[in-house]
Amino acid sequence: MRILQLHCDSIEYTPKKKEIKSAEENVSTETTRLEELVVAFVAVEKDDDSSIAQDAISQIKNSMEKIGCKKLLLYPYAHLSSNLAPPSLAMSLLKEMESLASGLDVSHSPFGWTKSYKVHVKGHPLAESSKVITKKENIPSDETESTDEELTSEALKSESKIKSFWYIMSTDGTMTPMSEFNFSNHEKLEILSKYESAKKRSVDEPPPHVALMKKMAIADYEPASDAGNMRFFPNGRLIKSLIEQYVTSRVKEYGGYEVETPIMYDSHHPSMVSYFNRFPARQYNIDSEGKKLFLRFAACFGQFLMANDFQLSYKNLPYRLYELTRYSFRREQSGELVGLRRLRAFTMPDCHAFCKDLEQSIEEIKIRFDLSQSVLKDLGIEESDYEMAIRFTEEFYNENKKPIQELVKKLGKPVLIEMWKERFFYFVLKWEFNFIDNLGKASALSTDQIDVENGSRYGIEFVDENNVKKNPIILHNSPSGAIERIIFVLLEKAAFDIKQGRKPQFPLWLSPTQVRIVPLKDEFFDICNSLANKISSHNIRVDIDDRNESIGKRIRDAEKEWIRYIIVIGEKEANSDNLSIRDRQAGNVRELSFDDFIKEFEEQTTGKPQTGLNMPRLLSRRPQLMV
């Protein structure tokens, strides 16, 4: 069976006259117009049978799901093949396909008629495809049984290649099937496991970080943009910028070289075409002077295309390229977007390491594993906050048990394993850290992958010891995951603290205001201002609450902004060398000399990026942000 499949804005067809005796009866010769649909031109061939029809319709369904279209027109089209089946068989198989297309709004144009038609095809990369479907050997079905008998078995069969086998790997390297693992001391891992293996969870409250991101004046939805494209207020931009700077500095320290690549690419570029066919994505499309451009959904393209132009020797490897994408775009389904957790535009640190062989890539992945853990820790995300998942092919596991077990050992707690019988994606192994939030949802943070396919796809080559050209193995690491998602985690953790009756806080180095000075009366303002100058000369973000409010009110407001240090200046302090410092974390007021205070402060922020206040120093000059 041969199929030409087109994703169309519209089609109009008019049956003209019967072409063969056995043509379909009772056909209206009116013009039929359909909109927003997939048209499948179908030629049924000699050896086709019912199983081919089933296979065909499941493939069509599959791709229609990917492009999010529900209407299908089956259009008998003999000209695709020179080996046609007899009309009776063709008609019955077409009918079968139509009846199998459950869940789709399906129709067909009359069989055996000459028809005129007008078709308007959409321009996106997945709009056009052709399929040739022939009989294949009966593949024995996998041992995992389907729990949902109602799904069409044919659809399941065609997906059997990506059937997953779930295990838990303990720190001693043993693998226990997930269903047999005792999760009693691993509550979060159980949540991740259930979440990943698609068990239902019902929650009916909004995620706490959404309220906090507004209340703390960090970020908000921008109604004038597309959903999932956020605006960041001064506080949010400051926090985001510091995290970006920090992750970048750590990757450079590890050996990544920072580059910058375009955010949009030509979907007809040869590398893109094959990438798309391999991994259909929902992306933003832009038409420009006849070019069909799309907004990148990762930094891979730019870096691979760049590496393609490098003259690489095995002596150069591993070679690491790094980019922090502001932004990567994925047009996620609207129903999937949530606050800062799942966005359509997000900032992603993405570091690729080009390695000469598997051995080198395995050494490299260990280094990056440590880097990722360390970066998260410094961002305030501890090991206990996340669970690890490792996904690999069975073949890779059988040949590389030791390094996999080593990763689990490094983490020091059991890990969720997903194993595939065959390689379906471009990688043979992928690990990631998943944060489990207040509502029991898992979000991937750090991740690394061993990519064995894109080296050749993008024509990236290096010359080995024997003067032979080879394609490198490529690792794809994001040491932190999306920056927005880090903020999401910090806010979810804060929300958890609030729930537990603890004071929420940001890591000191990320606080928009680190120190607030409160003059007791107007007459102390000048002292406060020169104190603020002195403090900010140490790269500390300090502001002054000069508003005409009671001292109680101003302390309360500072607490509500999660400001760590509050310094009240009154009669006593004006005549003393010491400062009265209210430490929000300790919950007390201490007398400290200026130098001791600076010392205490700097001990907590060494090694972290610094930047000045991103708002007026005087609170009286600051607009209130109530969002």
Added chain:
RNA sequence: GCCAAUGUAGCUCAGUCUGGCUAGAGCAUUCGACUUGUAAUCGAAAGGUCGUGGGUUCAGAUCCCAUCAUUGGCUCCA
């Protein structure tokens, strides 16, 4: 994208079921008084196309339809 819920002042919410006085409150804002010792000083003023568009009605925040956004579930997450 599908199903459901929600949408009233800058923010948080009442009022909607059962249509009917000038749509209310707290916080924030502005003005005035107070000049403060570690989580909310007092008073006044100003602030609203009730998400948007249509419909039913003498009359719509309230009932009906459509649409947009958010949130939850499904699907998805290279």
